[in-house]
Amino acid sequence: MKLLDRRVVLVTGKGGVGKTTISALIALRAARAGKRVLLCETSGVTQVPALFRVAGRGYDPVEVAPRLHTLSITSEAAIEDYVVMQLHFRRLYKLVFRNRVVGPFIDAVPGLHDLIQLGKVFDLERTQLGGRPAWDLIVVDAPATGHGLTMLASPRAMMELTIAGPFHDNARDIAALFEDHARTALVLVSLPEDMPLKETEELYQRLGPLREAVHGLVLNEVHPAPVPDPALYRTLAPTLRERADEAGREALAIADAALLRTGRQDDARRRLQALGPKVVDVPFLYRRDLGPTDLSGLLPAVEAL
Amino acid sequence: MSARVLICCGSGGVGKTTTSAALAIRLARSGARVAVLTIDPARRLADALSVGDIGNTAFLVPLPDLPPGASLHAMMLDSKRTFDDVVERFSGSSDARDRILRNHYYRFVSTRLAGSHEYMAMEKLYELSESGDYDIVVLDTPPSRHALDFLAAPEKMANLMDEGVMRWLVLPASRGGWRMIEKGSEILAKVLRTMLGDRTIMDIAEFFSAFQSLWEGFRQRSLDVRALLRSPDTRFLLVTTPAPGARAEALHFLDVLQRSKMPFGGFLINRCAVAPTRAGPPSFGPRPPAVSEADWKALVDALAAVPERRRGLVAAQDAAIAELRAHAPGAAPIWRIPEMDEEVHDLAGLDRVARHLPDHASLAEVRP
Numbered sequence: 001m002k003l004l005d006r007r008v009v010l011v012t013g014k015g016g017v018g019k020t021t022i023s024a025l026i027a028l029r030a031a032r033a034g035k036r037v038l039l040c041e042t043s044g045v046t047q048v049p050a051l052f053r054v055a056g057r058g059y060d061p062v063e064v065a066p067r068l069h070t071l072s073i074t075s076e077a078a079i080e081d082y083v084v085m086q087l088h089f090r091r092l093y094k095l096v097f098r099n100r101v102v103g104p105f106i107d108a109v110p111g112l113h114d115l116i117q118l119g120k121v122f123d124l125e126r127t128q129l130g131g132r133p134a135w136d137l138i139v140v141d142a143p144a145t146g147h148g149l150t151m152l153a154s155p156r157a158m159m160e161l162t163i164a165g166p167f168h169d170n171a172r173d174i175a176a177l178f179e180d181h182a183r184t185a186l187v188l189v190s191l192p193e194d195m196p197l198k199e200t201e202e203l204y205q206r207l208g209p210l211r212e213a214v215h216g217l218v219l220n221e222v223h224p225a226p227v228p229d230p231a232l233y234r235t236l237a238p239t240l241r242e243r244a245d246e247a248g249r250e251a252l253a254i255a256d257a258a259l260l261r262t263g264r265q266d267d268a269r270r271r272l273q274a275l276g277p278k279v280v281d282v283p284f285l286y287r288r289d290l291g292p293t294d295l296s297g298l299l300p301a302v303e304a305l
Numbered sequence: 306m307s308a309r310v311l312i313c314c315g316s317g318g319v320g321k322t323t324t325s326a327a328l329a330i331r332l333a334r335s336g337a338r339v340a341v342l343t344i345d346p347a348r349r350l351a352d353a354l355s356v357g358d359i360g361n362t363a364f365l366v367p368l369p370d371l372p373p374g375a376s377l378h379a380m381m382l383d384s385k386r387t388f389d390d391v392v393e394r395f396s397g398s399s400d401a402r403d404r405i406l407r408n409h410y411y412r413f414v415s416t417r418l419a420g421s422h423e424y425m426a427m428e429k430l431y432e433l434s435e436s437g438d439y440d441i442v443v444l445d446t447p448p449s450r451h452a453l454d455f456l457a458a459p460e461k462m463a464n465l466m467d468e469g470v471m472r473w474l475v476l477p478a479s480r481g482g483w484r485m486i487e488k489g490s491e492i493l494a495k496v497l498r499t500m501l502g503d504r505t506i507m508d509i510a511e512f513f514s515a516f517q518s519l520w521e522g523f524r525q526r527s528l529d530v531r532a533l534l535r536s537p538d539t540r541f542l543l544v545t546t547p548a549p550g551a552r553a554e555a556l557h558f559l560d561v562l563q564r565s566k567m568p569f570g571g572f573l574i575n576r577c578a579v580a581p582t583r584a585g586p587p588s589f590g591p592r593p594p595a596v597s598e599a600d601w602k603a604l605v606d607a608l609a610a611v612p613e614r615r616r617g618l619v620a621a622q623d624a625a626i627a628e629l630r631a632h633a634p635g636a637a638p639i640w641r642i643p644e645m646d647e648e649v650h651d652l653a654g655l656d657r658v659a660r661h662l663p664d665h666a667s668l669a670e671v672r673p
Contacts, residue, residue: 016316243590247583251611
């Protein structure tokens, strides 16, 4: 089954591996293929509009490219949404959740926030517009690995906590969407470094039945080899070192280190490939602020996903 | 005055666990008794220290050539066990303890919910720093989004433990119904019951009722932890890299630290590229006869571009570091750790990183 034929794509991985960039690439690719796409951020830090050089942040969808909208799901706003939907009365929300006594209590049920965020994605998936789903594809820039796993487990956890009641039933419906491989796919992002790889491997093992939902693995920030023909370079390196001047020897030392890195990248790719799902490389760009041009340039890298 | 608690924050993927461990080594090497605690559920610190499993007890790291009196212990948090220990410590009676440990809601809170790690990390941090066994405790926090929860954990706990909340929640268990203190609270109770179900409400009420006896101890402890975070002996260190991916989270982190008035101790910047020292175009001698003209030209052109590309990288990196510094309060010091040729996964590697990190004296100098 194709990635873009799913209803929801969840992108997760260790913190700092570039989940937001990869999510944006997948969303942009789907939008260019003619789909109406919604890209949801969940970290509370709004980064996507800036990636597309569009002003705006927050809970209402902003259009950042043709057919591509983005929004940031904060648990506070999602809780309000959820409760208002359940109680049909905004004043009640304020009464209950802004209440001096209950507020801290609700806050201290930490798993609730995760579930509510997933619940918002669930609602967006069901939203209809003119007799058909408002969004063809929803891409979720999910929290980092450990926490992402907690979030995915939150519907089941809430079902266990509540045993029965509307909260329980809601959690069951939410779990049904995210556990259905035909509708939901997972993409795991990693870096060619030992710790992120270990975490990806661990996450993959810990996913349990959700493992089948993993559609692909992304090896992000892959550096190019410093020379066009590494094999030739390795053969010539001793001679080159002998004949080079001081600046030349320094250049060779930097090239050697870069080649070591390329070797580690190859090992990393093999480790990911050993897990099973397909692996794609996304090249490293040294830019403080990635922009739309950079994203377009990176787009071919996720074509194979 | 010494910096007794060092909290290493930062987004994931910046080498925080490795850096925390290396910092702990550096401090032990400068003569201190050090403990390093990680609250990340992943067993990363254990990997970095190559000590296998770390349980909830401090494990002595076999670090060679330490000065007399110095030591390094490592620990990975087992939050369920820590929570049980807390219940054990503050329970007035064994009956109250058993009622809590058996409660459905407690079992859930202490194991399954995200956030209990944060609560318990604070508890463990406090315990370690008060034990008298260590001069310095280094804490490796989970990735930044978690770490925000972590900063708020004692506050949340203290709020939750507020007596008003307790009385309110305990009422149904003690009087067999929801009698409310505040105006409008009947609707409120109805809403909660509708959402969570009667059974859950009863579990929660039972839990809080049993918890009453360890109430005061728990509340006091969360206030103590809150005080510890803002103590003059505590420093927050931001671990990051100059790479673009780490930027947003590092800036966000600085904001949060400043907003919550946490004492900032400086930056530990990993994977810094080092600029070439030789100016001018490099030369590699004449073409070896075995190599074709075209191959030679391609190779030499690529190699000649290497130092220039590195200079560009270093310039971008310096700009990144300058941006961070501009966001930091006061004159925050910066420690740069050069990019290593090999990944660090043993004590020797950690020692190589440790050379670039601050010792006890230079950290104590930093005035937030």
